[in-house]
Amino acid sequence: MELCSFLTLDSFITDPLTHDFMRKALLMSSLVAAVCGLLSSYLTLKGWALMGDAVSHSVMPGVVVAYALGLPFSLGAFIFGVGSVALIGFIKQKSRVKEDTVIGLVFTGFFALGIVLVSKIKSNIDLHSILFGSPLGISLSDVKQTIFISLLVVILLSIFRKDLMLYCFDPRHAKTVGINVFFLHYLLLTCLSLAAVVGLQSVGIILVVAMLITPGATAYLLTDKFDNMTVISVLSAIISSLIGIYVSFWFDLETGGSIVLAQTFIFLFAFLFAPRYGIFKLKKLFVGYKS
């Protein structure tokens, strides 16, 4: 390792920026992180972590089929993501099997189908980049897709921000005052599928669920206001992405894993030192010190 080359913080940050692929990776990953972080607030409050896991794994066969047919991979991923949720709902309703079992059963089935398809379809699909992400090798068409999907999700979440908050908090009241709960349910699922699609480029299918729940969980420990929670969630997601990419560049580590680990460390920090809800309650320590 050329340790001396980043003895100063300045060169630690600026050196990677001289590479075109790094600039692209930093920008795209920040965008993806922002989208996933935004959605993350809703998912953690709604208790949809397992659903996020299910959808993100279920997009696998969609990605493979889309690649094989030369279609945009986001289209395939989206169809299989929403399809998996529909199938989960159907099996739950028509059988006596409990919901978490059905979710686990469906998404592993889809995921397995994806892996089998990769081994069968001879193409230039790089299994490793699907499973673990490849933010450093992102192509121009992927960039366009990612920007388009990200904007779409951000616009949808912004328009229906308050309705979605109400839906997560008290769906019965929403229904009682004539708000279309069915629509909001599928809107949130659609955004989840889309976010999973863009997220998998950054950290891969296996870890994308972390992008969808960890920032929200971190923010939940730090605030009692919904708006602040979204802001903190987005910021912590972006910061983790930047840290992850820099660290992976300098120490030659897997990028996706580094991003998620950075998120995990930020969560642990909040878990230990959050002013109100942390184990050590930093605020109290400070207050005690002052007085």
Next chain:
Amino acid sequence: METINYQNFRIDAENICVDYNGKVALYDANLKLKPGQICGLVGMNGAGKTTFFNALTGFVNISKGKIRINGESVRSAQKDQTIAYVPQNEGIDSQFPISVWDVVMMGRYGSMNIFRCPRESDVQAVKDAIERVDLTNHLSTPIGNLSGGQRKRTFLARAIAQRASILLLDEPFSGVDIRTEKLISELFIQFKNEGKTILLSTHDMIHVREFCDLVLLINKTVVAYGETSEVFTPENITTTFGGISPDFLFGPES
């Protein structure tokens, strides 16, 4: 507002049935309530009280029967904000990062534009509602920091801000302090004078005698329905609670 001179029933449920995936939760249930009436909904856990509420708000579909709210369908009652539902304290996520003000403002969502931007009138309605439940000092308090009674009052304020003519209250007196209980009973009298119709479920027999003009005893279907003085008899209560004697239910203090 169309209040006292209203010809029809506020709530008119005829022979309604609700089943969840083939499992019957409620069958052949009837209920007719007029403006200004307070009705107690009494039954065991799992007797269909919540299901009854869900059917009236349209949260579940009825498989048989007919529900008219102010002479119209449940769907149009939703559009007109006619019904307000006040949940049980256990029925909501008290750790949700939301303030008293925001919860009460949710009562106005149904009549706002798609972005739910509060107009001056909405802000005023929320202010007034919060004042009526005596929570003006807690406008920006997160609901997680409230006591059980304060939280109950927050949701009552939401129903007031909604300006609904029908209030459905799930266990309004459970887990609340004396002050809240007194405030709720005062509000009931005001609501009655305003011509609102109230349907409340409760486990507490004393509250039924104290507040309810009418009582609906249910156990998957209607066991008895009518004026509290006539229907709320030890025999009927025993039947409703599957043979358990009312002495036991009333508890030692009665």
